[in-house]
Amino acid sequence: xxxxxxxxxxxxxxxxxxxxxxxxxxxxxxxxxxxxxxxxxxxxxxxxxxxxxxxxxxxxxxxxxxxxxxxxxxxxxxxxxxxxxxxxxxxxxxxxxxxxxxxxxxxxxxxxxxxxxxxxxxxxxxxxxxxxxxxxxxxxxxxxxxxxxxxxxxxxxxxxxxxxxxxxxxxxxxxxxxxxxxxxxxxxxxxxxxxxxxxxxxxxxxxxxxxxxxxxxxxxxxxxxxxxxxxxxxxxxxxxxxxxxxxxxxxxxxxxxxxxxxxxxxxxxxxxxxxxxxxxxxxxxxxxxxxxxxxxxxxxxxxxxxxxxxxxxxxxxxxxxxxxxxxxxxxxxxxxxxxxxxxxxxxxxxxxxxxxxxxxxxxxxxxxxxxxxxxxx
Numbered sequence: 001x002x003x004x005x006x007x008x009x010x011x012x013x014x015x016x017x018x019x020x021x022x023x024x025x026x027x028x029x030x031x032x033x034x035x036x037x038x039x040x041x042x043x044x045x046x047x048x049x050x051x052x053x054x055x056x057x058x059x060x061x062x063x064x065x066x067x068x069x070x071x072x073x074x075x076x077x078x079x080x081x082x083x084x085x086x087x088x089x090x091x092x093x094x095x096x097x098x099x100x101x102x103x104x105x106x107x108x109x110x111x112x113x114x115x116x117x118x119x120x121x122x123x124x125x126x127x128x129x130x131x132x133x134x135x136x137x138x139x140x141x142x143x144x145x146x147x148x149x150x151x152x153x154x155x156x157x158x159x160x161x162x163x164x165x166x167x168x169x170x171x172x173x174x175x176x177x178x179x180x181x182x183x184x185x186x187x188x189x190x191x192x193x194x195x196x197x198x199x200x201x202x203x204x205x206x207x208x209x210x211x212x213x214x215x216x217x218x219x220x221x222x223x224x225x226x227x228x229x230x231x232x233x234x235x236x237x238x239x240x241x242x243x244x245x246x247x248x249x250x251x252x253x254x255x256x257x258x259x260x261x262x263x264x265x266x267x268x269x270x271x272x273x274x275x276x277x278x279x280x281x282x283x284x285x286x287x288x289x290x291x292x293x294x295x296x297x298x299x300x301x302x303x304x305x306x307x308x309x310x311x312x313x314x315x316x317x318x319x320x321x322x323x324x325x326x327x328x329x330x331x332x333x334x335x336x337x338x339x340x341x342x343x344x345x346x347x348x349x350x351x352x353x354x355x356x357x358x359x360x361x362x363x364x365x366x367x368x369x370x371x372x373x374x375x376x377x
Contacts, residue, residue, distance in 0.1 A: 057156060060102040060116070062088050068112040069104065073305050076139040080307030090308050093213070099123075099276070100302065103156050105149055114141040117153040119160050119169075120301045122279070122315065126252055128259035129269055133161030133169035134313065136301060154184055158374065167376050170351065172369040186372040190351040193365035197341050197348075204344055216310075216344050220277050223339055233288040234328075236335050239281040239295070241267050248283065248292045255318040282335050284328055294319040294328040298336045300343055312340030314350040333363045 060069070065087045073079050094100050099122075105115040117138040124130050135157050140149045161169045172192040173181055204215055228236040239248065244266045252258050273279045284294040296317040303309050314336045319328045340348040351371035352360055361367070 055108055055114070056106040057152060058104060058106065060091060060094075060104050062091055064104060064106075064113055067106065069116065070304065072113050072116060072139060072141060073137065075142055076137060077305050079305050080309075082304060082308045086308055087304070089213070090302060090304065094302055097276075097278070099278070101160060103153060103160075105153065114144050115139065115149040115153050117157050118301075119157045120299075120313075121161065121164050121166060122299050122313070123269060123273060124316070125249065125261060125266070125269065126256050126258050126316065127167050129261055129265055130167040131161075131165055133157070133164070133166040134301065135161075135169055135171040136311075137303070137305065138171075150180065151184065154181075158184075162376060168373050170371060170373045172349065172351070172371050174369055178370055178372070181372050184374070186374045188370060189373040190353055190371040191357055191367055192349060192351050192369040192371045193357065193360045194347055194349045194368045195337065195363075195365045197346060199344075199346060202341070202344070212344060217277060219342050219344075220280075223280060223342065224274065228335070230284070230331055232326075233286055234284055234293070234331075235287055236282055236284050236331065239270060239283050241270055243283060243285075243292055246285065246290055246292045248295065251292050251295060251318060251320055252316065254321055255316060280339060282332060282339075284332060286323075292320075293323045294332045296332040296336050298339050298343075298348075300340075300345065306346045309346040310344050312336070312343065312345035312348040314340075314348055317350070329359065330363060333360070337363070 065084050070079055070082055070087070091102075094102060100118070100120045102116065102118045104113045106112070107114045118136040120134045120136065122132045122134060124132060135154065138150060138153055138157075140147075140153070158169055169186075170189065171181065171186070178188065204212055207215065224238055226237070230236055244263050249258050249261055249266075273281065279297065279299040281297045282295065283292045285291070286293050294317075297315040299313050299315065301311045301313060303311055314333070317329065317332060317336075319332070337348055348365075349368075350360065350365065357367055
């Protein structure tokens with residue numbers, strides 16, 4: 001039986017006002033500490049740091065392989081084969097990436113991980129170059145559900161997203177879990193669609209786990225420089241700095257709010273994405289008009305599930321309103337799908353409006369879960 005001291009967890013809300021009073025004279029951080037999520041997380045984190053008898057809410061550590069982190073994930077989905085060496089190498093990559101973090105709750109008495117969750121931050125060109133937090137793989141040990149641990153994991157991930165400046169956080173969940181996330185301030189937004197890939201035919205999956213990331217890095221570099229002609233003066237390629245003048249932002253504005261994006265910021269953001277080795281932004285250029293007529297993004301999330309696999313997130317697919325009906329949407333989605341396969345993803349997921357589900361079903365995706373969103377206040 002797993003032991004837990006829940007007294008501290010239940011007391012968090014009761015001491016928020018006390019913590020707030022103690023910070024009134026610390027003007028530099030008063031604004032942040034008055035955020036309810038920040039208060040709850042900061043108080044709990046400091047409390048567990050100072051009292052060794054309490055359970056720890058913290059980042060994933062290398063030693064957590066021996067604290068049953070992988071068996072915990074197996075309660076969520078298929079884990080497959082993840083040995084200790086690959087676990088450590090994968091975690092080192094995540095630790096060096098400021099845009100992905102994994103938090104856990106450790107049951108110190110039992111020396112095991114009893115809850116966890118992941119935050120991956122995606123830089124955008126929409127919403128004034130804003131950031132979106134993707135919350136993934138939230139799981140609580142089956143014997144400890146209903147005790148508030150899931151709430152603490154999600155609230156801590158929301159706090160991290162706020163600290164990084166995310167204008168919203170999104171997640172996908174089963175219908176049965178919708179009320180839980182609504183209680184935490186999320187609301188239904190869209191439909192999640194998914195496409196799974198058969199990895200058996202790819203030579204990369206015959207390699208030892210420790211050699212895969214090296215080969216995938218080579219593939220990423222190759223993809224970043226590819227150009228594909230698809231006829232009618234159209235070519236599919238990576239986003240470039242001069243696309244600022246080719247109508248790229250105006251195209252995105254047909255999808256959602258873009259706001260003011262100075263050219264210098266555009267170039268800096270593009271350089272950041274190009275150096276991330278995690279995100280590729282494809283466009284279709286009408287070379288005769290020197291104009292961008294369609295675009296879509298793929299960013300890669302590193303997992304420990306599915307044999308330490310990769311998940312491809314397809315985002316911000318849009319076709320110019322004057323060019324719709326020519327099959328450009330299918331072309332850009334097929335490019336994103338094929339790229340996800342080449343980069344070793346076991347699946348690609350996307351969120352879309354209900355009216356767009358039939359289109360993605362024609363592209364081989366299937367409806368799976370509910371997309372929920374929480375916007376920053």
